[in-house]
Amino acid sequence: MNSAQITIQIIVTLVAIACAIPGTFLVLRRMSLISDAISHSILLGIVIGFFIVEDTSSPLLIVLAALAGVVTVILVEFIQKTGLVKEDTAIGLVFPALFSIGVILISKNANDVHLDIDSVMVGDLSLAPFDPLLINCQEGILDSCINLGPKAIWVIGIILAITLILLITFFKELKVSTFDAGLAAALGFSPVIMHYGLMTVSSVTIVGAFDAVGPILVVALMIAPAATAYLFTKDLKKMLVLSCFFGVLAAIAGYWLAHFLDASISGSMTTVLAILFLLVYEPIITSIIVGLITGISIIFYQYYDFVVNSVAGYDRFLLGEKIRAVFSQFSFLDYVYILLIAAALASALIYILPKRGLVYGYYKVRQQKTEIMLLVFLLHIRNHAEESERHVKHLNEHINWQRLRSQSIVALAQKNNMITITDQIISLTEKGDDFTEKAIDYIITNKDTEIEEMKDDFFLFRG
DSSP: OHHHHHHHHHHHHHHHHHHHHHHHHHTTTOOHHHHHHHHHHHHHHHHHHHHHHOTOOOHHHHHHHHHHHHHEEEHHHHHHHSSSOHHOOOOOOOHHHHHHHHHHHHHHTTTSSSHHHHHHHHHOOOGGGOOOEEOBBTTGGGSSSSSEEEHHHHHHHHHHHHHHHHHHHHHHHHHHHHOOOHHHHHHHOOHHHHHHHHHHHHHHHHHHHHHHHHHHHHHHHHHHHHHHHHOOOOOOHHHHHHHHHHHHHHHHHHHHHHHTOOOOHHHHHHHHHHHHHHHHOOOOHHHHHHHHHHHHHHHHHHHHHHHHHHSSTTTGHHHHHHHHHHTTTOOOHHHHHHHHHHHHHHHHHHHHHHSSSSHHHHHHHHHHHHHHHHHHHHHHHHHHHSSSGGGGTTHHHHHHHOOOHHHHHHHHHHHOOOOEETTTTTEEEEEHHHHHHHHHHHHHHHHHHHHHHHHHHOOOOOO
8 A cells, every 4th residue: 555545544533533423413403404405505615715815725715614513413403493394304405505505605706726527426535635725835936844643534534533522521411411401401401502502513524524525425424333333233322333433334345445446535435335234224135245255265265275276476466466366266166056055045144134124123022012911910910909819820810821821931930030929829029019000101202212211120030
């Protein structure tokens, strides 16, 4: 790798982490589209800032662009609160209007300026290493400047450092206001300040990354890694770490994909982000791809030793030439074997893949059915004081459960210390009574997430 390639990967790594942090909170707050709105409306702030200072490197452009992003959020919320339209409609009304005003200002006042539309829309990372940050320049003497390295690294690095400081300082407040604004207000945290603080950080991050990677990749790096991480965990800290990991992984992989295909770097990174999300979201596709890769690898390895020992000068080949030399040995029958291996492995993975596989699905449904029956049983015991209704045989005679099923439910309740049995009479323990009362409350309020977390707290053994 040359220095330019290393620099580009450092830039996209910083951008990926800087975007993933506010992006995680935007996904959790169901405000993903606002990042797209901000990435377009900041053009108005950039144009106004340029007309004031006539210098594209002025910090005022970042300030006004971030302000334009905050104004976008305020206008969206103002229109939404009227109750006449929904949030997505309000976003669709506001950002095209602000973006259009910026375009009009450019066309009327900067008509002689050449704008590369492709660079504006997708960015041009290949030029980022050659745009240095110069200080202490004497007028007219370029060699007098002190070169601090690529400007994008400094801009994104400073934004990332500020974002991390704010995240660590206000993590508790952000977490509470994200999941329960009412509780945040009761605890003395201002949900409004947290909300607009998050919007400001998002705006500044988008502005900082806009010049290097373009709005399309900024939006993708903000939303796609967080959405992918959300499929893995509901824990906020883990989600933040996974969002950063997926963002960096997709950015680096996308760069080398672009290098291999000689294609757009930002476009390749966005494509990898979409593929990564699809692989996590849909286990069938993941299983098929893993199966194909495994099948190809097995056959490839069988020919690799043969080619190394038989092809003259193989060690001096380039990597691409080495790979092609091995694949040239493949026959039609080898591809048949690959498909058979892939089909067998994919079929196995589809059945056993955690959370989404068929075997897991069957087990989960069976477990939920048992837990529902346990709750019905506990409710029955709680609502009947007479001993005849709480006798062990009553489950078979009156609730109409099969003997084996009733025995398993009673055993499960006993294992979890929710009941006691004295002379065949069942009574609730304090834990069982507490669980039943909370379960009723959660069912009435329809809080599905909370009742699952409550089960985790109460159950030592699951059905």
